[in-house]
Amino acid sequence: MAHIIVVGNEKGGAGKSTLSMHIATALARMGHKVGALDLDLRQKSFGNYVANRRKFSEKAGIELPGPDYHDLPEIAQDALQPGENIYDQRLSAAVSMLEPDNDFILIDCPGSHTRLSQVAHSLADTLVTPLNDSFVDFDLLAKIDEDGEKILGPSVYSEMVWNARQLRAQAGLKPIDWIVMRNRMGAQQMVNKEKMGKALDKLAKRIGFRVAPGFNERVVFRELFPRGLTLLDLRDIGVKQLNISNVAARQELRELIKAINLPGVSVDF
Known part of the structure; x- marks a missing residue:
């Protein structure tokens, strides 16, 4: 079965689509087959990124390795059984379509709380969460005291990941390998940057994720x-x-791919 990578964070502007494209392209360049889905049905930043790549390749007359991108298939409402959710069925159909021909399926989630995003997180073998290097974004993971040093408790996104982990455990599936990476870090070692690093390390031990080198x-x-x-x-x-x-x-990208530590991947770019 294909290994499912979910790139998720319920806050917009965290760099999910850029990260998704770079992970998918890196894997494709290393010879792996990668299927890709964008669950932001309105904005489709990741889908547009792939479409831009296709157009540029055709215009330039060059072949660039990349993911095999698909939109979610449409499902007729009258084809649903009582109690079935149409979004669940669309995502399930898409994953089933991609699984036989791909080593990895990369799913880019929207920057908001949606049914599709919830379901995708429960499918994740590997979850990668980009986080802007700011306590405004950190608030999505956990509440912290006014000094930025004491963790007061998990926040909405962490609770959603916890629920996804529970669903996987009930289904007898492997635990989600959750990786948080810091994005858009400043070059200077500022006080805020140091506090963010310490807070993430504390939270990682508390709620169970790995901190990966960021961009x-x-x-x-x-x-x-x-x-x-x-x-x-x-x-x-x-x-x-x-x-x-x-x-x-x-x-930085090379170190990130190494840190994610996907099965069967030997980083050679």
């Missing part, structure tokens, strides 16, 4: 989206000499 704030991530490109594609489009920032960003 620093870089303009290049925003520049790549219109062409559907990732950091790993730059040489393919004629960039002969990567600048220092791009080299550092590739190394």
